[in-house]
Amino acid sequence: MKRIFDTQLIGPFAAMVIVALIVALTTERFLNPGNLSNLSLQVSIVALIAIGSTIVIFAAGIDLSSGSMVALLTMILAQMLKFVGIPLVLALPLILLMGGLLGLFIGLITAYGRIPSFITTLAALIAFRGLALTFNNGSPIFSLDPALEPIFYGKLFGVPMPFFYLVFFYVLAAFTMNFTKLGREIYAVGGNPSAAVLTGINVRKVQTTTFVIAGFMTAVGAILMSARLNSGSPNYGQTLELQAIAAAVVGGASLAGGRGNILATLMGAMTIVIVQNGLNLNAAPSSVQNIVLGLIILLAVGIDMWRAEISGLMGRMFGRPSSQQSSNVKKEA
Amino acid sequence: MTPATPLWEFVDITKAYPGVLANDKVCIRLMPGSIHGLLGENGCGKSTMIKTLSGVQQPDSGQILHNGKPVTISDPQAARELGVATVFQEFSIVPTLSVGENIFLGNMPRSRFGVIDWAKVHNEAARVLAEMNVDVSPETITGSLSVGEQQLVEIAKAVAMDARMIILDEPTAALGEDEIERLHQLLRNMRERGTAILYVSHRLDEVERIVDEVTILRNGCVVRASGETKINVSEIVSAMVGEDIGEHYPKEQNATKDIVLEAAGLATNSGVKDVSFSLHRGEVLGLGGVLGSGRTEIARALFGTDELTGGQITLNGKPVRFRREIDAIRAGLALVPENRKFDGLFFNFRASGNVTAASLGGLSRFGVLNLKAEEQATHDLIRDLEISTQAEEKTVNFLSGGNQQKIVIARWLFSASDILILDEPTQGIDIGAKIAVYKLINRLTREGKSIILISSDHDELLAMSDRIAVVQHGTIMRTVDASDLTHDDLVRASADTPQSKPKEAFA
Numbered sequence: 001m002k003r004i005f006d007t008q009l010i011g012p013f014a015a016m017v018i019v020a021l022i023v024a025l026t027t028e029r030f031l032n033p034g035n036l037s038n039l040s041l042q043v044s045i046v047a048l049i050a051i052g053s054t055i056v057i058f059a060a061g062i063d064l065s066s067g068s069m070v071a072l073l074t075m076i077l078a079q080m081l082k083f084v085g086i087p088l089v090l091a092l093p094l095i096l097l098m099g100g101l102l103g104l105f106i107g108l109i110t111a112y113g114r115i116p117s118f119i120t121t122l123a124a125l126i127a128f129r130g131l132a133l134t135f136n137n138g139s140p141i142f143s144l145d146p147a148l149e150p151i152f153y154g155k156l157f158g159v160p161m162p163f164f165y166l167v168f169f170y171v172l173a174a175f176t177m178n179f180t181k182l183g184r185e186i187y188a189v190g191g192n193p194s195a196a197v198l199t200g201i202n203v204r205k206v207q208t209t210t211f212v213i214a215g216f217m218t219a220v221g222a223i224l225m226s227a228r229l230n231s232g233s234p235n236y237g238q239t240l241e242l243q244a245i246a247a248a249v250v251g252g253a254s255l256a257g258g259r260g261n262i263l264a265t266l267m268g269a270m271t272i273v274i275v276q277n278g279l280n281l282n283a284a285p286s287s288v289q290n291i292v293l294g295l296i297i298l299l300a301v302g303i304d305m306w307r308a309e310i311s312g313l314m315g316r317m318f319g320r321p322s323s324q325q326s327s328n329v330k331k332e333a
Numbered sequence: 334m335t336p337a338t339p340l341w342e343f344v345d346i347t348k349a350y351p352g353v354l355a356n357d358k359v360c361i362r363l364m365p366g367s368i369h370g371l372l373g374e375n376g377c378g379k380s381t382m383i384k385t386l387s388g389v390q391q392p393d394s395g396q397i398l399h400n401g402k403p404v405t406i407s408d409p410q411a412a413r414e415l416g417v418a419t420v421f422q423e424f425s426i427v428p429t430l431s432v433g434e435n436i437f438l439g440n441m442p443r444s445r446f447g448v449i450d451w452a453k454v455h456n457e458a459a460r461v462l463a464e465m466n467v468d469v470s471p472e473t474i475t476g477s478l479s480v481g482e483q484q485l486v487e488i489a490k491a492v493a494m495d496a497r498m499i500i501l502d503e504p505t506a507a508l509g510e511d512e513i514e515r516l517h518q519l520l521r522n523m524r525e526r527g528t529a530i531l532y533v534s535h536r537l538d539e540v541e542r543i544v545d546e547v548t549i550l551r552n553g554c555v556v557r558a559s560g561e562t563k564i565n566v567s568e569i570v571s572a573m574v575g576e577d578i579g580e581h582y583p584k585e586q587n588a589t590k591d592i593v594l595e596a597a598g599l600a601t602n603s604g605v606k607d608v609s610f611s612l613h614r615g616e617v618l619g620l621g622g623v624l625g626s627g628r629t630e631i632a633r634a635l636f637g638t639d640e641l642t643g644g645q646i647t648l649n650g651k652p653v654r655f656r657r658e659i660d661a662i663r664a665g666l667a668l669v670p671e672n673r674k675f676d677g678l679f680f681n682f683r684a685s686g687n688v689t690a691a692s693l694g695g696l697s698r699f700g701v702l703n704l705k706a707e708e709q710a711t712h713d714l715i716r717d718l719e720i721s722t723q724a725e726e727k728t729v730n731f732l733s734g735g736n737q738q739k740i741v742i743a744r745w746l747f748s749a750s751d752i753l754i755l756d757e758p759t760q761g762i763d764i765g766a767k768i769a770v771y772k773l774i775n776r777l778t779r780e781g782k783s784i785i786l787i788s789s790d791h792d793e794l795l796a797m798s799d800r801i802a803v804v805q806h807g808t809i810m811r812t813v814d815a816s817d818l819t820h821d822d823l824v825r826a827s828a829d830t831p832q833s834k835p836k837e838a839f840a
Binding site for chain 2: 199
């Protein structure tokens, strides 16, 4: 257990608590039960997608495609429910399958075509949005199925359903990353791909798998998005990929790969959503929200990059000398 | 013969890190026109000393005298202005820039209008290279040169700035025999011109060949300062380790008659041609040859990394075909790569993740890892191989080179491989750790495992191998008993290869 709840969680957890405290102290309505429940709804979609984004980052890749893929999948789901007449119980698994397949497609091109994931997923980001527009002449499709909404708004024992999805998928992801061969291989590939090759790890297969996971989690997010608004739209999910990556980064995942804790991504997502919620409650315009999100990402990466200096500074401030500074710099070189 | 004032004199230099006294009243005198060896095991305080000398850090106490006058070397720029150039173990050249640009990096000659004076860059660079007797055009892209040539470019930077003192940290770690000879010739020329040279190395055979005097550090203290010109390797070794270690190469004869692996006519697109040899159970087969002769490529061909375009590998009498590394690993092969940093270690893992990386399949059931077994096995291997116990808790980037190398070897002990290919297993690690690796080789062969040893350290190769295959141009010229070969034979047998560029690093 100490493996999962390790020191990597302290920073992101502290950040989340500090941000929550600041918002709670400055905004009266923040702690209203209604707002808190709303918060868990808000965080769910980005936090679920961020599981995939983070796992891709662990393997030293990047996934920019998730936001557009959400739009595409909501349109496909809407098309199936509204115009093709496929029942919901069949449509949902099909959407999950499609998400996985789109991820597989991106993964194969990236890993076997040896094209950097930044490029393949950037291409997908643009192409998926275009594909989404080919449905229903590019117009949103509304009122899909009355049974869809409870998936998002339903409650079990008084707790909103998305809370259970979060628990389920984060437990599964944490288990995979910390206790399975696949998780270990993902960290190994992200840590040192050429060493991974020489230890017999099938690096390309592992890289591809991370994109399949990302595609699947994006499909989960897309279903929730459709359920939330009972519709599909080619405009859904704008900048969602960036929020998901931001959640990973605020959670301390190293963009160089190989390092990070999946549970910290949940805290990263919470931090971001709490900030957005605080700004919302104070009626800040969306322009300000984007500026703040940008600053948070910068700060999170900055803290990661300047960790050695910061611990040195802390040491000087609190009289605890730090010896790791010089050795860190040398080893990173 | 001692000139009146040393060029540099370091008196009672002390530097402490939390919990470690890295340098304890170290004194070194550097004379112009003299090559001074700074020796000691890893962690003895050499690196700390070099950092102080090159202005990277400040000593806690002590005095630095330049031409007899006290000075402070406040930062690397100040060191440069005082004529001190440092060639660090990790190159600081930019591979995508030309040789000329690298030589003047950060110090580009400018014309009146502040624009870079390219004519001067190239002319000056060409002059420096000619002076050094290095046949490389200043316009060549540095990354396309061999490692040895890159090293020379690194030194050319020091020459270009008219350094009066040059510090070389492990300058030959990546060089082949004739490149080392070239470097040494260059250093002798510089010595003639009155440059003071501080030469830091683990390769004692080299030290014997080139240095004029030595300072030996142990646990941060000077244990031996010699002003003499005659240097005795075994004395140095015992001074460094702090005890009489007896046999430097504790070779055991464990070779048997059974053939475990047979290669016939192997060929690859990476330059391996018609390679045939056999490997016996318990044997150490050495591959001798210069850097770029194709030894590493032969290893890659055996391990399934490079595809065979011809030939046949036979394992225990059965023909095998390795389509990828995992096939070779499952068949009992192991590869400890030449560059443990780039191809061997996972710096994001502690010892455990590194040890089990090649055996995850065996360690898991239905894809779930047995973490308890992993911790236990790692714990045992750390104890067995005398690896720093820090490795259990910390990621391996905090470990010394010797400990890191032992962890890479531990990986293949854990995977229970029968045939280990060790590519430069003792490169850049200290004497104590080297001997530990030799003992490990003995233990493996005693257990009936076979080893293919690739080494550029001829003494090591001769002493630790049962037979040696001399590799040239990607093929094995001949295979002889190690006892029938002398150091000179090996140098001569492998040296008449024209310089070939090393294959591009692993993609």
